[in-house]
Amino acid sequence: MEGGTTIDPQGGEAKRQDGRVPGRVPVLLPLPLAGPYDYAVPEGWDATPGTLVTAPLGGRTLAGVVWHGEADGGVAAAKLRPLSALLPAPPMTAPLMRFIDWVAHWTLSPPGAVLRMALSVPGALTPPPRRPGVMLGEGVDAASLPPSRARVAAVLAEAPVPWAASDLARAAGVGVGVIKAMRDAGLLIPALLPRDAERPDLSAGTPPLLSPAQAAAAASLRAAVVRGGSGATLLDGVTGSGKTEVYLEAVAEAVARGRQALVLLPEIALSAQVIARFRQRFGTDPFVWHSEVTGARRRDTWRAVAEGRAPIVVGARSALFLPFPDLGLIVVDEEHETAFKQEDGVAYHARDMALVRAHLTDIPAVLVSATPSLETLANVERGRHQRLHLPERHGSAGMPDVGVIDLRATPPARGHFIAPPLATAITETLARGEQALLFLNRRGFAPLTLCRACGHRFQCPNCTAWLVEHRYLRRLECHHCGHAEPVPPACPECGAEGSLTPVGPGVERIAAECRDRFEGVRIAEMSSDTIHGAAGAAHYATMIEKREVDLIIGTQLVAKGWHFPHLTLVGVVDADLGLAGGDLRAAERSFQVLHQVGGRAGRAEHAGRVLLQTWSPDHAVMRALVSGDVDRFVAEEMEERRAGGWPPFGRLAAIIVSSPDGAVADEAASALRATAPEGEGFRILGPAPAPLSILRGQHRRRLLLKASRGIDVQALLGDWLARTTVPRAARIDVDVDPVSFL
Ligand code: ADP
Ligand code: ZN
DSSP, rough: OOOOSSSSSTTTOOOOOOSSSTTTTOOOOOOOEEEEEEEEEEETOOTTTTTEEEEEHHHEEEEEEESSSSSOSSGGGGGOBBBEOOOOOOOOHHHHHHHHHHHHHHHOOHHHHHHHHTTTGGGGGGGOOOEEEEEETTTTOGGSSSSSHHHHHHHHHHHHHHOOOHHHHHHHHHOHHHHHHHHTTTTEEEEEEEEEEOOOOOSSSSSOOOOOOHHHHHHHHHHHHHHHHHHEEEEEEOTSSSSHHHHHHHHHHHHTTTEEEEEEOOOOOOOOHHHHHHHHSSSSSEEESTTTTTTTHHHHHHHHHHHOOOSSEEEEEEGGGGGOOEEEEEEEEEEGGGGGGGOOOSOHHHHHHHHHHHHTEEEEEEEEEOOOOOOHHHHTTTTTTEEEOOOOOOOOOOOOEEEEEEEETTTOOTTTOOHHHHHHHHHHHHHHHOEEEOOOOOOBBBBEEETTTTTTOOOOOOSSSEEEEEETTTTEOOOTOOOOOOSSSBTTTTTOBEEEEEEEOOHHHHHHHHHHHHHTEEEESSTTTTTHHHHHHHHHHHHHHTTTOSSSSSSSSGSSSSOOTTTTEESOTTGGGTTTTOOTHHHHHHHHHHHHHHHHTTTTTSOOEEEESSOTTSSSHHHHHHHOHHHHHHHHHHHHHHHHTOOTSSSEEEEEEESSSSSHHHHHHHHHHHTTOOOOTEEEEEEEEEEEEETTEEEEEEEEEEEESSSSSHHHHHHHHHHHHOOOOOOOEEESSSSSSO
């Protein structure tokens, strides 16, 4: 925190030993303000750092946190507004406060904007109302009641505590109507239920018998948990090698010691199957946290975490900001996933910030991946992280056999996207009664629609992007802003009818082709358009496990987390897709995603096969996937990054200028260029129009700071932005360690 003055210039109040002025505290509010504001503490209130309070701001009253560090002292004591109330919630821990400051500093965000993520559930800041239940009325005699009512009375005589009506009905073996009738008759009286205060029992699950390599890795992680103290470990090994089983042992160790464990997953991997693994291992469901957890469930979960009743939390990146009082371990599964990067608002990378939170909490972190990011591998090389490696798949399952289909030699027929060798492989697989998966990371029917008569292309009115045809919904959609319009009967440009033509495939189009080509095939189309929430995913998983599906056609959504024993063939419709665009990590990311989706093949006793359709079979990514020589691919990528000074050997920060007015965006970008710092060890590239130069009606320009690792990027950026005056109608966003360059 900024150091305040030692004496209040107006009030002249004395400071205590800890640097805090009596009767005055800094309070951080969940708003994008420069820092905490001072408030007066009413006589007799205990407002130590971390206390959750409400405080007035303007005409409003807001929840906030009594912050650590010194009060600012700038406002005279007489003018200071008092705190409104102390909130009945557990105080924020010192490590979490330090973490919030740290994230704010790293991302150049106001600390209040980060606090907002930690206080994302205002309803949880007060204890939930106690739910109504019933108890036995005074003087009620079971013997005088008819049998079903007597059973209820007997249960209550044995356990004379408040019961929820549904629980009581179940315990007594009667319908809820009986309970209701007894209440109406005055035999049962209302009584409030106690609050949930129990930490669930996690001892009912079944630990697996680990292989020697798994057991060694698990022992090492358990030891790190027992030892405590910070330190990160990379746990890597091919898909199916038992990494999950191994890190669950570390989780078991943490919870056995009465501490809490946080497991971060990329949101799309929060499938029912993953949750089921936790249930199996611990006998009960973990607490789950992601954007779809809403309402009372969200409130209860936040509260359970804050009160230490949630031993295991499995969550998406935002779970990093939950108020664990006694965190003992953080696991980041699929650590290489770009979904861990938040792009909007506070632009943070959850994997990196997980390492920070673990460090500040002084606990171990485990990063898990079959295809670790170069960032993590570089940290292993530097000796910052330990590495545990699982060499082979568990049980009899071997690695799938990966081959390429050279589209130059065997192209698909016109208007088709499945080349003859892939079609043959699918036919053979289905004939054996096994399942196949076709992967194409593109939603909808076709990514572009054009008019054959005049060449008109359907573009989003708000974005520099084509509209994607969704044939089931009969509409054209922008995948960036959500704009949608019906597919018109004629070309809006030239009026020609029947002239609109789809260009290129999405999963819907692949499904249509397969329906035509493979008679009677039962297809499951899996994308965010067809799968809604965990229940939707579970529904598909069950269908596939029960073999009610022959062919799965899916986007990124099917690439990970799933385990389908009868799936033996994976076909990648367009293996080159991710290589287009040429962003820094295109090759790395393509390799990761294709390796991951290929890993879905042959996870049980049947051998798996992966076929990659590509126009460039000699590309390093294809060669690495076919040969399985991952180390060589990684070494080459590393060398290229090192030579170019790119991450993980150099640092990047993007500045994105946006405005509804293109000229204003240009003006702001030029202003930044004009004040750009100069010096050794860094360069500023741009401004240039962003690849998505118009997004949601905002004109966007980008500048990129490229620096060597020794440069204090935050200081440089902070100073630069402070020196620059940009038009008010322009908005400046900073993205430190950017993942997306759109
Ligand atoms: P990874 O996380 O490396 O992809 P998993 O932990 O998901 O691997 O293991 C792959 C499959 O093998 C899972 O179904 C898992 O339950 C099973 N498996 C792994 N190790 C064992 C073991 N020691 N005993 C029984 N089953 C195991
Ligand atoms: Zn759009």
